């Protein structure tokens with residue numbers, strides 16, 4: 264590890280560390296209005312949500328790094344105390360980056376970025392039509408920390424009204440693949456929360472997993488299971504009893520599935536296809552000829568079923584493999 268005290272670094276070095284290690288950061292595309300009626304639009308990735316009752320979000324229009332001056336968004340917010348914060352999606356990210364250009368205060372970044380202005384219902388700042396998730400907000404307070412370049416000005420806002428595109432919803436939630444959000448990382452890196460980048464981790468709400476410490480040693484010490492696999496095993500409430508494992512294995516041994524092929528080549532083909540049922544069947548057959556290889560293939564079958572969220576199935580194989 265490298266170790267740093269902030270005071271031993273320059274401000275840009277501290278900023279680079281923070282931007283590299285704290286991410287991916289959601290991006291707030293913030294629309295404000297100056298007291299002279301000029302629209303301003305700027306992205307801020309020092310941004311998040313902090314509560315739902317009332318709905319509170321905050322972002323930081325920091326002082327400029329080069330001369331410690333205040334940004335137009337900050338000035339507008341302190342003067343007019345309203346903003347609209349919109350989510351940034353993949354299809355608009357280049358225009359949003361364009362909106363981050365340091366134009367003069369009298370320049371309307373809606374015009375510069377080509378993003379489409381639409382009126383808000385409650386606040387004066389206007390919304391960005393291209394964003395499918397828009398929040399009309401009032402400023403509650405700004406907390407400033409320091410007066411040098413890149414110092415924080417945290418604008419804490421309450422959401423007064425949400426505008427959400429209907430097609431974002433799947434089963435009552437905003438689905439990641441529908442909203443297609445982007446986030447900021449270090450330097451010029453962004454990431455897109457879509458497709459293969461999106462995965463699910465089951466919440467341990469309402470249940471108490473046995474915990475990592477209660478996992479049998481043969482599971483903890485296996486070189487097949489990853490740390491994530493162990494975490495998932497530890498998140499289940501009980502270990503299947505021997506009888507259940509025996510019944511399951513003999514049922515598997517007796518099954519004669521159609522289109523099933525034996526052998527190691529077939530096993531790895533099933534692994535590629537994510538067919539953990541057939542992986543187990545092939546592993547059990549190989550086990551009767553070669554215990555070491557069979558055990559390894561059984562653990563690979565447990566891993567595959569675990570990663571397909573069939574934790575019960577995985578536990579039974581893992582417990583059986585542990586006896587070998």
Ligand SMILES: Cc1cc2nc3c(=O)[nH]c(=O)nc-3n(C[C@H](O)[C@H](O)[C@H](O)COP(=O)(O)O)c2cc1C
Pocket residue numbers: 290303304305306307308309310323324325326333334335336337359360362363364365366447
């Ligand atoms: C994706 C992205 C995220 C940004 N995040 C921040 C941020 O969190 N805080 C900040 O002060 N500037 C941030 N910036 C830079 C501002 O957008 C930029 O300084 C902008 O010109 C400020 O405009 P204003 O002076 O009109 O308020 C970011 C820029 C981009 C492209």
